[in-house]
Amino acid sequence: MPEVIFNGPAGRIEARYHHSKAQGSPIAILLHPHPSFGGTMNNPIVHSLYYMFVQRGFSVLRFNFRGVGRSQGLFENGAGELSDAASALDWLQAHNREAKICWIAGISFGAWISMQLLMRRPEISGFISVAPLAKHYDFSFLAPCPASGxxxxxxxxxxxxxxxxxxxxxxxxxQKGIVIEHKVMAGANHFFQDKIDDLTKICAGYLDKRLAREA
Known part of the structure; x- marks a missing residue:
């Protein structure tokens, strides 16, 4: 899990990256919760989903938004973080030019940013959106949603x-052929306290189903 630093719109971006040795491996990018409430790429849910993708042969990137950890810049509550995510995906694709499958996962605030990136990048073929801040942010741009998730x-x-x-x-x-699944976990709060293993099993089951179908 090497540390990587790459250039973003506001300066350097700090990240962790796992590179799959298999040729043409799928890729995935993970976006963390709100920085103002302690969200970083080391968030336990981000960490767990990161290894979920690793275990399935993905090359995976998680990174800190601007102003978080060693990433430069200042928090912008949306536009800047979306630019950071786009730069992170560019970096990931540049290091995996033969990848034909691309997934994105976001948690809380990161879910909102991830869905915006999904709308802008047609190469993203699947998504996992955990605890989206549907009450706090406008998701009306998802009309229609361009990928199943x-x-x-x-x-x-x-x-x-x-x-x-x-x-x-x-x-x-x-759109035709697009299916949105929705799971509500009993007893889970916004941070999935004591429920992260169960959450990861749900996400892994969905990912496995999608990968088997697309294979």
Missing amino acids: LFVNGDKDTVTSPEAVNTLVTKLKT
Whole structure:
């Protein structure tokens, strides 16, 4: 899990990267929760999903948004972080030019940024959106959603209510062939305290199903 530093729009970006040795391996990028509330690329959910992708033969990148850890710049609450994510995906693709499968996963604030990047990058073929801040941020740009994916949230989430996430998923317009799945975890709060292993199993099951189907 080597540390990597690459250039972003606001200066250097700090990241961790696993490179799969298999030729043409799929790639995945992970986006962390809100920096103002302690979100970093070392968030336990980010860390767990990172290794979930590694175990399935992906080349995987997680990184700190601007102003977090050793990443330069200042937090911008959206536009800047989206630019950081685009630069991270550019870097990942430059090091995996033969990859034909590209996934993105975001947690909380990172879920909002990840879905914006999904709309801008048609090469992204699947997504996992964990605890999206449906009450705090506008997701109306997802009309239609360009790729199939999974939303997961907890029924004890007091940051964004389950009703808000359900409303978001219900409103999503999908294109032909696009399927949006939604899982609500019983007993889980916004941070999936004591539930991260269960969350990872849900995400892994969905990813395995998608990979088998696309194979």
